[in-house]
Amino acid sequence: MALKVLLVEDDRDLRQTLRDALSVEGYEVVASGSAADASAVLRHTMSSDTPLDLLVLDLGLPDGDGGDLLRSVRAQYALPILIISARHDDANKVALLDAGADDYLVKPFSISELLARMRVTLRHRGTVVLAPQTHYQRGALQIDLAKHTVLAAGQAVHLTPTEFKLLARLVRQTGQVVTHRQLLLDVWGPEHVDQTQYLRLYMGQLRAKLEANPTEPILLLTEPGVGYRLAE
């Protein structure tokens, strides 16, 4: 059965383009041009037999801020949300991620970027219901959170407890960006949420242990001004 996506975008041309592109990829697309319309669609479909699988949300809507819609959706449904926005400032991005958005994409973007982000977001769908991801493998790196093991090319890598906690936090949301604040909160605790220097230091140590070239990481990616992302 096709995955059902609600696309909220006020620009008619872009809405049409995205709708066509997503349909070609086999998604069932419901398109909406305003916050009010999107709310109505959400009310109807979420209680029906075929609820939505993903919300792709533009921030600048004619009848209200997409951010408010995001918060109300997040409060009611466990629906993955991908933000698309023309706003560049990262403070806003971080605020949205912290408010519960699963990922964001800054306009202009290519369709392939959008599809990749959608795939990641969909894979994390139901993180609330299902057990979170505990296993990660890419290239020569294998991580098993349950067994508490990290293997690089078959060799066990020794991590300090904090390094492991940080890595584990990223593994649970593989492919998605995790904000600085979220990482500091989950790994170091609420009193450290502003002390990004801890993150810089420990990410540096993790990269030194896990990456072939720590300067150009392929696993532990930096999202400048926002957070970190563990590559899929």
Add this chain to the structure above:
Amino acid sequence: MLSSRRFGTPQFEVRWPAALIWLCAWALLWSLDGILNLGNLALLMVLASAMAGVWLSAAASVGTSAAFVLMFNWCFVEPRYTFNVQLHQDLLLLVTMLGVSAVVGYLMVRLRMAAEVESKHAQSSEQLRELSEAFRETLDAASKGQRLQALMAQQASCPVSVLLLQDGASEDGLGHSELMGPAEGQNLQGLWACAQQLAEMGPGTGRHENQATVFLPLRGRSRAYGAVALHRPDAKLLTPLLREMLQQSCDLLGLELERAQTLRSAQHAKDEAQSQSLRNTLLTSISHDYRTPLANLMGAASVIHDQAPRLTTDKIAGLAQTVLDEAQHLNRMTTNTLQLARLDAAPLQIKKDWESLQEILGSVMAKARQRYPKRQIGVLVPQGMPLVHCDAILLVQLFDNLIENAIKYSPENTPIDIQVQDLPNALEVRVIDQGLGIADAWKDKVFQAFERVHADTAQADATDAAQLRRGMGVGLAVCKAIAKVHDAKLWVEDHQPQGTAMCLSLPVLQQPLVMAEA
């Protein structure tokens, strides 16, 4: 303030030399009595009277002379010990002595008064000089006003209020007006009226004599820049001379305010012209830099749109690639232009955090490798670099522009090198290409928005290689602006044997505390 004693004029208070002179004169008279005749003794009296007059007021001089003439008459004129005068000559002597004393006394008083006025003038010009010096040292109008207020209050010994009018201030709240000291109702109206009419008012000025307050305008060349009110000054203390001096002080401030305002409006006009010229260059540049990619975009898109059925799939894919490339190019230029405008408007509103330069370069490299998968780019980063306090997004944009520039301005088969040096108080990053290099004359100019090293690339129909290089004018200007908000230095060096090194020196601050893992 200065004491008038400094100017060395005799004072009325000093009287004792006169007494001494008379004492000596009488001693001489007694000792010479009988030796010299009466006429010579009388001459001695005249001399003493004239000399004593130097230290006495006219009235005192005439009075003492008269008293001593009577005493002389009593003691020395026959018949002695009576006030009778026998001879006419003796009477003449008495009259002469009185006359000489009076003339000497009068002359001395006039001399003293002239000296007094002179000294007051000198004093007030000294005060004006000090005031003007003080005005030159203080920058803002308010403290100049306070300075004047303090001086006037001291001079006139009464409360003083000052109203300052700047930038064409009027009573309707236009411009910028500032009131110091107490002034309400009539006094406030008086201040405004005085400033508007450019004339003194109040007792002793010939206008509104019945007022208790004296108003003095702060006169500039063409209009008043405020007014001063002296509340209930002591009428005796406020002589015309003092009032004139106070008015001169006021005018000094008026001229000073006028000068400041002229400077301000000149600066404003200059800024206006500069921003106008920036706007013009911006428009020229946008019209060129944006039209070229737009033309390519439109060309490619319209070919696909109109001729798709007759084109091969390869050809369509190629055209689509052009559309993509041009759109990306436009996106980059827009981001740069917006960032430049933003940094220009609010350079202090950036959000700095502790960042790792290695991470920043890593994410820039990831993008560059994606865009130019075939280009050889080497990165050399020392281990254990200190953290940098910066805005990561801005630094990413800076390095992204430098790398983009290096790639576009050097042959495709030459490598790009990025090197970081960990210096004691700074991190130095060099982005090195092996292209043609930049001539010395252009090394500073490249950072100005809309200047281009390769003038020929400004032609819309330039060659393919030149086509690649267009539109970097804003890019380097943004880099410079970003460096500036980070107190970093950005400059161009020649790279040996050939090519250009763009160098950025980022200051390293006191590192934040990181507690070691337990």
